[in-house]
Amino acid sequence: MINREELKEIAMLQADGSYFVSLYLNVSPNTKGDYVIHLKNMIKNILEETDTKILKKIKGDIEKLEAFVTSNKREFKKGLAIITSSEKSFWKEYYLAVPVKNAIIADKTPYIQPLLDIIDNYKQYAVLLVDKESARLFLVHLGEIEEYGEVHTQDVPGKHKGGGWFSLSGHRFERHIDYHVSLHIKDVVKKLESFLAAERIERIITGGSDDAIAKVREMLPKAVSEKIVGSFHSEMFANVNDIFEKVRTVISGVESMEEKAIVSDLLTAAGKGQNAVIGIEDVLNALQEGRIMKLIFIKDFKDAGYECRNCRHLSKQKVSACPYCKGGMKEVNCLIDLAAQRAVEQGLLTEVIADNKELLDAGGIGAFLRF
């Protein structure tokens, strides 16, 4: 899983005369076969365009990349990113659940901008599991969960030790426990806040004991407690897969509400003709005129159409020649994927809607426009 701290470290890896090769490749299952061709074309270009002196330094890296992709034994997700420098014995690979713009770049520094964009555009969730004496923190991002850390506050006395054990009266013993629980929750809040800041997380999901969650909420600054989007019940020592299962249910509830709101905004705006379009034809026009701000489409939505062999112009309607360059058109059965890929290439925001009947009925795809 990508993380901002690690990217920062990679970004800091400086030259001292050595070179890095950064590869970004769309490896979606529906572009199977194609991505090997794309890679080979990109390699051909970079070999032709690069200065001989630099080429000497990066040739080994490029061969390694090609061998890695073509002989791949691991199942790819949607996007693949690899940053390598043989000179520095550096190799880092990322399997991304989202598409990336194809690129291969040789430079004195690693090219990490696309990874940063992914971190900025896809929602991350902090998951806090907490009770009176312990806490666990997780990061959920791009369909994966990672345990981030634990908090065990020392010396939280348990009630099972019985009143009087500390020679305290029952009442004072209660206060003693409260005091330790507060210390613990203070620790938890501190750790949660630094976690949120380090990873720039905007959403929190809480789980564990209701008392502890309520205390955490109480002690968090308002701006932070407002980031809590949902909660779930779980044992403190549940295994990470069981926790993820529960978290996923919360997330899909939250995101489906948000998706409903986005689709409703989109349909309203398009209906009033206010900087929004609906349906593949209008979307393609806006996309190719560079007017789109955010592309919105139903996940795995399929549509067929035509693509210019020459300039890659996309069309829903069958036309005998490309209206832009008079090139020949070929039939394509993944028009939506191609449109989404163009959007990523243009650096546009994209929003994939998991499931929404209104949008499906309206043509499955739409966009908010810049003008």
Ligand SMILES: [Zn+2]
């Ligand atoms: Zn064309």
